[in-house]
Amino acid sequence: MSTAGERHITQSADGSTTLWVPGLDEHYHSIHGALTESQHVFIEAGLKAIGTSNVRILEVGLGTALNARLTLDQAQQDGRSIAYDALEKFPLTKEEIEAVGLQGMSKEAPFLTATPGAATQITEQFTFRLLVEDVKSFKGEQGSYDLIYFDAFAPSAQPDLWTDAVFENMYGLLKPGGALVTYCAKGVVKRSMKAAGFEVEALPGPPRKREMTRAWKR
Ligand SMILES: C[S@@+](CC[C@H](N)C(=O)[O-])C[C@H]1O[C@@H](n2cnc3c(N)ncnc32)[C@H](O)[C@@H]1O
Numbered sequence: 001m002s003t004a005g006e007r008h009i010t011q012s013a014d015g016s017t018t019l020w021v022p023g024l025d026e027h028y029h030s031i032h033g034a035l036t037e038s039q040h041v042f043i044e045a046g047l048k049a050i051g052t053s054n055v056r057i058l059e060v061g062l063g064t065a066l067n068a069r070l071t072l073d074q075a076q077q078d079g080r081s082i083a084y085d086a087l088e089k090f091p092l093t094k095e096e097i098e099a100v101g102l103q104g105m106s107k108e109a110p111f112l113t114a115t116p117g118a119a120t121q122i123t124e125q126f127t128f129r130l131l132v133e134d135v136k137s138f139k140g141e142q143g144s145y146d147l148i149y150f151d152a153f154a155p156s157a158q159p160d161l162w163t164d165a166v167f168e169n170m171y172g173l174l175k176p177g178g179a180l181v182t183y184c185a186k187g188v189v190k191r192s193m194k195a196a197g198f199e200v201e202a203l204p205g206p207p208r209k210r211e212m213t214r215a216w217k218r
Contacts, residue, residue, distance in 0.1 A: 005021060005022070005023035005024075006021070006022055006023060007019045007020065007021050007092075007096060008020045008022065009099055009100060009103055010027070010031070011103075012027075012029060012030065012031050012032065012033050012034040012035075013031060013032045013033050013207075014032075014033035014034065014035055014036045016029075016033065016034040016035035016036075016066075016104065017034065017064070017100055017103040017104055017105055018031070018034040018064070019063070019064060019096075019100070021153075024153060024157045024158070025157070026153045026154060026157045028063045028064055028066075029064075029066065030183070030206060030207070030208070030209065032206070032207045032208040032209075033206065033207050034066065035066065035070075036206055036207055037183060037206040037207070037209075038066050038067050038070055039070055040205075040206040040212075041181055041182070041183045041205075041206060041212050042067045042070065042071070042149045042151070042181060043070050043071065043074050045181050045203055045212060045214055046147055046149060046179065046181035046214070047071060047074055047075075047147065048074075049179060049181075049214065050146050050147050050178075050179065052146060053079075053080050053081065054080070054081045054082075054083070055075075055080060055081070055082050055083070055146045055147060056082075056083045056085075056144060056145050056146050056147070056175075057071065057082060057083070057084045057085070057145065057146065057147045057148070057149065058085050058086075058087070058140065058145045058147075058148045058149070058173060059084065059085070059086040059087065059148075059149040059151060060087050060135045060148065060149065060150045060151060060152055060161075060170075061087065061088060061135075061151040061152050061153070062086035062087070062088035062091070062111065062112075062130060063088065063092075063151070064092065064100055064105060064108055064112070065086075065105075065108035065111035065112050066105070066108060067149050067151060068084060068086060068108070068111045068128065069105075069107050069108045069111065071084065072107075072122060072123070072126050075125065075126060076123070076125075079125075080125070081125040081126070082125065082126045082127070083127045083129075084126065084127065084128045084129070085128075085129045085131055085140070085145075086111070086128070086129070086130055086131065087131050087133050087134075087135050087138055088130060088131070088132060089132065089133065089134050089135075091112070091116075091130070091132060092112055097109060097112045097113060110122050110128075111128055111130070114128055114129070114130045115130075116130050116131070116132045117129070117130070117131065117132075135152065135161055135166060136160065136161065136165075136166060138169065140173045141173070142172050142173060143172070143173070143174070143175050143176070144173060144175065145173050145174050145175065145178055146174075146175055146177075146178045146179075147178060147179055147180075147181070148170055148173065148174060148178070148179070148180040148181070149181060149182075150170065150180050150181065150182040150184075151182065151183070154184065155184065155186055155188070155189055162184070162186075162188075162189050162192065163192060164192045164195050164196060166192075167192045167193050167195070167196040167198070168195075168196040168197075170196070171196040171197050171198060171217055174217040175217070176217055176218065177216075177217065177218070178216070178217050179214055179215065179216050179217070180193070180198065180214070180215045180217075181212070181213070181214050181215075182212065182213050182215075183205070183206070183209065183212050184212070184213060185202060185205065185209070185210070185211035185212055185213050189213070190202075190213060190215075193213070193215045197217065198215035198216060198217060199215065199216045199217075199218050200213060200214075200215045200216075201213070201214045201215070201216070
């Protein structure tokens, strides 16, 4: 199944908000701490591992825009410039954006309400583009991204998003020296990454998860 369908707001263990998709029985983040997981996987192991002051990021699965918002917070602290493209096949509805906003996610609104396809200046140093596209058919500019946040639903729920072909495409989209980070540490996924050419690193995972993955294009 690949459609998001019905979504319910729920609270994770660190008090931050996430969504649950009954049709997939998947959460948008770890129920053991949504914000903690995003910070650990995408900011600490991803953004902070990239040495450049201008960072071009591709996110696979914008969802609630938590990763985008944490990236903005970190970039402002560090004085870095970000160009952020986010793929999202099933954007949140206006009602869902309002509802998550009332649950502490109001800083995500500028990302969630951006006009699809247009470059939106979130701040002077942060440009954002929402691409309402399927990651399986995404044709971005080759060798153009420093960092990929691969935040699709788990391979058990959406195996078609974790294939050799998808990781070959991700590899091509990265600049040499770029990295892809994901919460997923499954052996079959790491094998697909290696087959695509990535150098794969296992890192300690967020709470209740032994490992996560960072994959480099050398
Ligand atoms: C784990 S959630 C992402 C959580 C998100 N990064 C956040 O901070 O809230 C996975 C996301 O991938 C999206 N998605 C599902 N299938 C997709 C596809 N084929 N292409 C692009 N996005 C897809 C879902 O709608 C969902 O928003």
